[in-house]
Amino acid sequence: MKKSSLYKGCLEPILLRLLKDNGRMYGYQMTQMVKEITKGELNITEGALYPLLHKLEEQGVVETETEMNGNRMRKYYSLTKAGKKHTVNAMDEMKAFMQSLEFIVNPKPIVG
Template sequence: MKKSSLYKGCLEPILLRLLKDNGRMYGYQMTQMVKEITKGELSITEGALYPLLHKLEEQGIVETETEMNGNRMRKYYSLTKSGKKQTSLAMEEMKAFMQSLEFIVNPKTAIG
């Protein structure tokens, strides 16, 4: 995460969301997609990304398949069955949190 470096802790739910939506992705692809979706506002640093992906794999939330693209390696990540459950919970938490932030930042327009 870069650009204002705000809000540590959001990287994990973001990755889970990407995997939930796209099924199977490799690390670099995630960084590019986040840049695209957010119009360059957010960019994930490799130093944050890879260690987190490894942690998620250790925890059994994601599983990997390594493939060669020409001579270059790609390590594809996808959600495990248990990972999908975790992701649903994480998404609910995230939405609740975003709603809370709305209450604080836009007390008038926020719908609750």
């Protein structure tokens, strides 16, 4: 199994956490930060990143702001008020999911 398939369902909470911790960010910046944090283990492709960001924008979770940077336009993403609440829920879900995986990966003997 490719590692990327394991990460796929975790991409939304990852992006939400980045935005929560860093305020506003542009797409390439997000991909590079995830790559750095995970020591190269997780590489987010544009094909996965931008459709998710657009979906989150449609849902009112993130908002965008466009700015000129040198001679090019750059689109920044940030959490909305609703997005901040959504992030708390997503982190709770992620923690519960990680605990469930821990039970599978390192099962404890049932004493009884």
